[in-house]
Amino acid sequence: MSDRTESDFCGSLLVGEVISGKPRAALVRGAKWNPGDRIEVCFLDGVPSVQERVKTFAKEWTALGLANLRFVFRRKPAATPIRISFKYQGHWSAIGKECLASPFTDATQPTMNFGGFDEETPDEMMRAVVLHEFGHALGLTHEHMSPAAGIHWNEEQVYADLSGPPNHWSREIIRKNIFEVREDTNYTEFDPSSIMLYRIKKSWNFDGLEVGWNNDLSPTDRAFIRQQYP
Numbered sequence: 001m002s003d004r005t006e007s008d009f010c011g012s013l014l015v016g017e018v019i020s021g022k023p024r025a026a027l028v029r030g031a032k033w034n035p036g037d038r039i040e041v042c043f044l045d046g047v048p049s050v051q052e053r054v055k056t057f058a059k060e061w062t063a064l065g066l067a068n069l070r071f072v073f074r075r076k077p078a079a080t081p082i083r084i085s086f087k088y089q090g091h092w093s094a095i096g097k098e099c100l101a102s103p104f105t106d107a108t109q110p111t112m113n114f115g116g117f118d119e120e121t122p123d124e125m126m127r128a129v130v131l132h133e134f135g136h137a138l139g140l141t142h143e144h145m146s147p148a149a150g151i152h153w154n155e156e157q158v159y160a161d162l163s164g165p166p167n168h169w170s171r172e173i174i175r176k177n178i179f180e181v182r183e184d185t186n187y188t189e190f191d192p193s194s195i196m197l198y199r200i201k202k203s204w205n206f207d208g209l210e211v212g213w214n215n216d217l218s219p220t221d222r223a224f225i226r227q228q229y230p
């Protein structure tokens with residue numbers, strides 16, 4: 001999506017990897033919910049019309065034939081596992097059940113944030129970001145977190161781009177969000193149109209990989225989440 005910027009990179013992770021020329025998606029095993037779980041969600045702030053839109057887009061993941069989970073939205077702020085705010089900077093979310101543990105144990109604090117979303121935010125952009133962050137809430141990470149990750153990062157270029165505006169990330173955050181590999185994931189065949197892929201600039205790697213913004217759940221996203229939550 002051309003009107004999105006680096007500030008859309010969520011704080012948890014970033015972007016994709018290539019394994020033998022093929023990117024893959026990954027789900028953190030220890031962060032996985034149980035199929036059939038009813039997961040309570042509340043909003044800590046924000047206006048009702050924007051909250052309603054977030055709710056509608058989030059529920060696409062649990063539509064018939066997708067994840068066998070249920071998001072139950074409470075009317076008022078509460079000590080629910082998922083707590084959404086619009087007040088903080090950036091778009092980010094806890095990964096799956098990691099929202100139940102440190103550093104998310106303070107029920108007055110969010111586990112998911114949509115910085116800057118308001119009545120003016122276009123539906124297409126809001127939907128893409130909500131689907132992506134709720135993908136994290138279901139336990140999904142980004143492609144490069146797979147143990148078999150194969151991107152040859154141009155680390156200095158990534159550091160240079162993301163330590164500047166609008167992200168202003170520290171080297172530690174960039175390392176943790178982009179270069180780190182998690183060993184504890186399930187993954188499956190994937191396609192480059194996944195909602196869990198973020199833009200990768202060509203200058204960020206030595207593999208010639210370039211990925212633009214994706215706006216929708218791909219057929220593989222749908223099949224994978226169904227397989228993980230049957």
Ligand SMILES: [Zn+2]
Nearest residue numbers: 010012013014
């Ligand atoms: Zn993300």
